[in-house]
Amino acid sequence: MRYLNTVRNCVLAVTALLLTACATSHTTLITTKTPARPAGQQSVLRLTTAPLSTVRVGFIGLGMRGPGAVNRWCNIEGTDIKALCDVEKARVEASQKILANNGRPAATGYWGDTEAYKAMCERDDIDLIYIATDWVHHVPIALYAMEHGKHVAIEVPAANTLDEIWALVNTAERTRRHCIMLENCVYDFFEMSALHMAQEGLFGEVLHAEGAYLHNLEDFWDAYWNNWREDYNQKHRGDVYPTHGLGPDCQVLNIHRGDRMDYLVSMDTKSMNGKRLAVRKTGRQDADFANGDQTSTMIHTVKGKTILLQHNVLTPRPYSRMFQIVGTDGYASKYPIEQLLLRQEKGPKSIDFEKLDAHECLPDSMCQALLTQYLPDFVKEIEEKARKVGGHGGMDYIMDYRLVYCLRNGLPLDMDVYDLAEWCCISELSRISLSNNSAPVAIPDFTRGEWEKTAGFRYELR
Numbered sequence: 001m002r003y004l005n006t007v008r009n010c011v012l013a014v015t016a017l018l019l020t021a022c023a024t025s026h027t028t029l030i031t032t033k034t035p036a037r038p039a040g041q042q043s044v045l046r047l048t049t050a051p052l053s054t055v056r057v058g059f060i061g062l063g064m065r066g067p068g069a070v071n072r073w074c075n076i077e078g079t080d081i082k083a084l085c086d087v088e089k090a091r092v093e094a095s096q097k098i099l100a101n102n103g104r105p106a107a108t109g110y111w112g113d114t115e116a117y118k119a120m121c122e123r124d125d126i127d128l129i130y131i132a133t134d135w136v137h138h139v140p141i142a143l144y145a146m147e148h149g150k151h152v153a154i155e156v157p158a159a160n161t162l163d164e165i166w167a168l169v170n171t172a173e174r175t176r177r178h179c180i181m182l183e184n185c186v187y188d189f190f191e192m193s194a195l196h197m198a199q200e201g202l203f204g205e206v207l208h209a210e211g212a213y214l215h216n217l218e219d220f221w222d223a224y225w226n227n228w229r230e231d232y233n234q235k236h237r238g239d240v241y242p243t244h245g246l247g248p249d250c251q252v253l254n255i256h257r258g259d260r261m262d263y264l265v266s267m268d269t270k271s272m273n274g275k276r277l278a279v280r281k282t283g284r285q286d287a288d289f290a291n292g293d294q295t296s297t298m299i300h301t302v303k304g305k306t307i308l309l310q311h312n313v314l315t316p317r318p319y320s321r322m323f324q325i326v327g328t329d330g331y332a333s334k335y336p337i338e339q340l341l342l343r344q345e346k347g348p349k350s351i352d353f354e355k356l357d358a359h360e361c362l363p364d365s366m367c368q369a370l371l372t373q374y375l376p377d378f379v380k381e382i383e384e385k386a387r388k389v390g391g392h393g394g395m396d397y398i399m400d401y402r403l404v405y406c407l408r409n410g411l412p413l414d415m416d417v418y419d420l421a422e423w424c425c426i427s428e429l430s431r432i433s434l435s436n437n438s439a440p441v442a443i444p445d446f447t448r449g450e451w452e453k454t455a456g457f458r459y460e461l462r
Contacts, residue, residue, distance in 0.1 A: 029263060030432060031442040032162055041173045043450050044417060045256075049151070049178065051410035058083035058107075058126045060117045060141055061133035062091040063225050065155055068391055069132060070095045072400045074102035075389045078408050083120045085110035087225075121145045128407065131155060132182075134228040139164040142179065146171045151178040153403060156243045157424045160236075162444070165421045169446055172417040180403065180413050181420040183247040184391070185321060187398040191248040192379055193371040194325055194332040198252050199456070200374070202346050203327030209252055211245025212310035212322035221277070233291040234278055238266065238431030239311040240291060243423040245321050247415075249307050251457045252325055256418050259303040260451040261443040266430035268292030273314040297430050299443070309426065331361075340367045348373075378461060402459070411460040421446035 037043075055078060059066055062084060073079050081099060084092045084107045092109040099106060110116040114137060121129060121144050129145040131138055131154045139159050142152040158181040159165045172179040185191065198206055221230045233240060253259055274289035281287075293314040299307040310322060320335040331341040339361040344353040351366055361367065375383070382401060386394035406413045425443060433441045445451055 029440050029442050030436060032429075032432075032444060034444045034448065035166055035170075037173070037448050038170065041170065043447065044173050044176065044178075045447065045450055045454060046412040047176065047178060047416065048410050048412055049176070049407075052078075052127055052407050054078050054080050055128055055404050055407050056080045056082050056126050057128045057130055058085065058120045058123075059095070059130045059132065060085045060120065061131060061137075061155070062086040062088075062095045063132070064223060066091075066130075066132035067095050067098060068396065069130060069400065070098050071102065072389055072391055072397050073130075073404075074099065074104050075385070075397070076401055076404050079404055081107050082126050083108045083110060083123070085117050085120050087111060087114060087116070117141050118144060121148045121150060124149075126150060128153060128403075130182075134225060135160055135232060136228070139168060143167060143171050146175045146177045146179065149175070149177070151180075151407065153180050153182050154420070155182050156184075157181070157241060157427060158420045159424045160232075160240070161428050162425060165424055165446070169417050169421055178407070178413055179417040179420060180415050181243065181423065182399060183243050183415060183419075183423065184396045184399045185244045186247045186251055186415070187395040187402070188248075188334075188393070189375060189379070189383075189395070190332075190334045190338055190371060191323060192376055193374045194323075194334075195248070195252055195457075196374040196376055197330075197332065197340075197370070198325060198327070202330055202342055203325055203332065204329030204343070204346065206252055206305065206325055206327045208306045208308070208324075208326040209249035210308045210310075210322050210324035210326075211247075211249045212312075212320060213241050213244045214310060214312045214317055214320040214322065216316050216319075217313040218316075227281075230277065230281070233274065233313065234289050236427075236431065237268065237290040237292065237434055238427055238429075239295045239297055239309060240427050241311055241313070242297075242309055242426035242430075245309050245311075245323070246307070246423045246426060247419070248321075248323055249309075250419065250422060253301060253305055253307070254456050255301070255422055256447050256451040257454040257457050258452055259301050259305065260445055260447075261307070261422060262300050262302045263440045263442050264297050264299045264426065264429055264433060265438055265440050266295060266297040266433040267438050268295040268434055271314075277314070292434075295430065295434075297426060297433075299426075338364075338367055338371070340370055376459065378459065406460060409462050411462070414459055418446045 089111040128151045269292045271289040278287035278289045295311040297309040323334040325332040329343040329346045333339045386397040389397045429441045
């Protein structure tokens with residue numbers, strides 16, 4: 001009897017624990033505050049502004065990314081580079097040489113300190129401020145520019161905290177200015193072809209997507225002005241650079257265009273290489289490094305889709321954005337090699353599926369033929385020039401070209417401030433999850449209830 005009582009007590013205890021766990025699973029979703037939209041403020045979904053015959057631009061931040069942008073804009077019709085700004089005068093002068101080499105007139109230069117940009121933003125002959133500074137200065141510059149009537153284009157990640165993100169959303173809505181994040185990876189050729197294939201139904205219903213930023217930065221840390229990037233990773237836990245992997249996934253899944261990200265869960269490894277880096281740089285054996293060597297985040301959408309996102313800039317491994325699409329009828333993957341797999345009934349008639357193994361991806365020749373076939377027509381028209389001008393193989397040129405095209409034609413941009421918000425919020429939300437034993441964290445609806453008003457992602461064309 002004593003044995004039976006012991007067993008019964010154990011069963012009751014386990015049952016109580018399971019019931020507690022079940023109850024907890026429904027009550028431990030961590031939420032953050034979603035501020036109400038201020039009175040008189042309206043959504044900027046599919047925002048359009050008056051067409052600009054010439055897009056007059058000022059560049060801020062001329063270190064690692066800025067000069068390349070200056071060169072690309074020299075090769076885009078309908079642009080006028082009015083101003084250049086950096087803390088260091090030498091960098092402004094170097095970009096002036098880029099203008100001269102492209103037959104462009106010199107721009108007004110601003111330099112001297114981290115607030116030199118303000119005089120540029122206060123001018124009335126600039127339409128767009130292009131921000132390529134270190135991360136922590138993105139938002140103050142963007143807010144100041146929008147308050148002075150300028151559209152803003154911000155390098156990735158545009159913002160790092162929810163407070164910054166909501167400030168950008170509210171300012172864009174109130175000022176009716178475009179606020180776009182310069183996420184170039186959505187313009188990579190494979191990603192655009194795969195997106196088009198998904199839109200045409202070749203993969204069936206897309207259920208899962210993957211993305212990452214896996215890039216060993218050992219050889220690059222010292223190239224960042226004042227060591228800002230290493231410093232940020234040392235101080236912040238979580239996926240601090242999520243947008244390269246997440247952006248293409250969100251376009252495929254029509255995030256805030258029929259679906260939205262609902263919640264996430266994050267896990268990370270301990271810091272090993274990061275801590276070694278901190279010890280080597282500081283000489284202190286007790287130096288800490290907040291960012292784990294590997295961070296993984298699972299995201300669930302309202303419509304029951306999932307995204308796997310990874311971040312690792314600290315271990316030796318091949319560069320990868322881990323782009324994958326998993327559908328009911330097909331599959332696409334770019335890394336480590338480009339692969340496609342389709343059900344016979346979904347594939348083009350030009351493919352002889354009877355000669356193929358249903359468990360293996362399409363042969364390279366077929367894969368490349370399909371990727372070429374489904375590359376959007378507007379990309380085919382500029383592909384040669386994009387590859388020639390360059391910028392990560394041409395995708396940076398396409399990104400800038402599309403921005404100028406939409407502004408000149410008064411069209412909605414390919415990415416809006418809500419894309420910016422959704423893709424950037426992972427930084428803080430993953431940090432919150434990690435700080436709470438990988439608890440699920442709700443992802444705010446930055447559209448404030450309007451995520452189903454637009455039916456699917458699309459490029460606007462004249």
